Amino acid sequence: MYDAIIFDNDGVLTELTDRTVIRDAVCKAFEAFDVTNPSDEHVAALSIGVTIDRLERVCSEYDLSPTAFWEQRDTNSSRAQQAEIRAGRKPLYDDIEAVWSLEHPRGIVSSNQHATIECIIDHFELDGRFETYYGRKPTIEHVRKKKPNPYFIERAMADLESENALYVGDSESDIRAAENSGIDSAFIRRSHRSDTLLSTEPTYEIDDLWELEALVS
Numbered sequence: 001m002y003d004a005i006i007f008d009n010d011g012v013l014t015e016l017t018d019r020t021v022i023r024d025a026v027c028k029a030f031e032a033f034d035v036t037n038p039s040d041e042h043v044a045a046l047s048i049g050v051t052i053d054r055l056e057r058v059c060s061e062y063d064l065s066p067t068a069f070w071e072q073r074d075t076n077s078s079r080a081q082q083a084e085i086r087a088g089r090k091p092l093y094d095d096i097e098a099v100w101s102l103e104h105p106r107g108i109v110s111s112n113q114h115a116t117i118e119c120i121i122d123h124f125e126l127d128g129r130f131e132t133y134y135g136r137k138p139t140i141e142h143v144r145k146k147k148p149n150p151y152f153i154e155r156a157m158a159d160l161e162s163e164n165a166l167y168v169g170d171s172e173s174d175i176r177a178a179e180n181s182g183i184d185s186a187f188i189r190r191s192h193r194s195d196t197l198l199s200t201e202p203t204y205e206i207d208d209l210w211e212l213e214a215l216v217s
């Protein structure tokens with residue numbers, strides 16, 4: 001019944017990035033604008049789950065251009081994560097093998113930077129394993145378009161000529177993005193999500209990628 005399967009990346013295909021790596025990248029972005037002692041709260045606010053409102057609020061505190069700051073922050077964040085990938089600290093999960101046995105066309109839609117996803121495709125030699133993949137460019141426009149916005153899932157579905165895809169993710173924003181795209185979702189409850197409570201209901205809940213085959217065949 002599904003004509004394609006689209007995956008979130010972080011926490012689904014590859015392990016999460018160590019939070020201190022993103023935090024350091026944010027601190028370096030502040031340093032690039034001569035802010036040497038940003039508050040912990042502001043660094044945290046621009047590390048994960050960043051929204052336009054939050055970005056504008058923090059940048060106004062330091063009289064920074066949100067556009068310029070964000071480009072620096074996101075470029076730093078991607079470079080730091082690429083170093084982590086190459087150093088073996090952000091590996092693919094072992095059950096990635098289950099994905100290769102699925103016959104469906106496959107895509108990736110991530111809220112990580114597109115450059116980070118490109119590095120993953122290159123480093124793990126996944127070219128040809130996924131027919132399409134999207135991450136964000138380091139722009140404010142793409143912060144607006146990240147999940148739960150359906151924008152990138154819809155682009156991936158168009159690329160895959162899919163009318164009924166399944167989206168696999170490990171976050172509430174993934175489930176909401178699938179809902180907003182009008183498609184089913186599978187929430188993968190890996191160990192880092194053992195205590196996660198969702199305020200919206202995924203179509204399926206799975207423990208690992210091996211459980212996908214029974215859902216889609």
Ligand SMILES: [Mg+2]
Nearest residue numbers: 008010011170
């Ligand atoms: Mg994720």
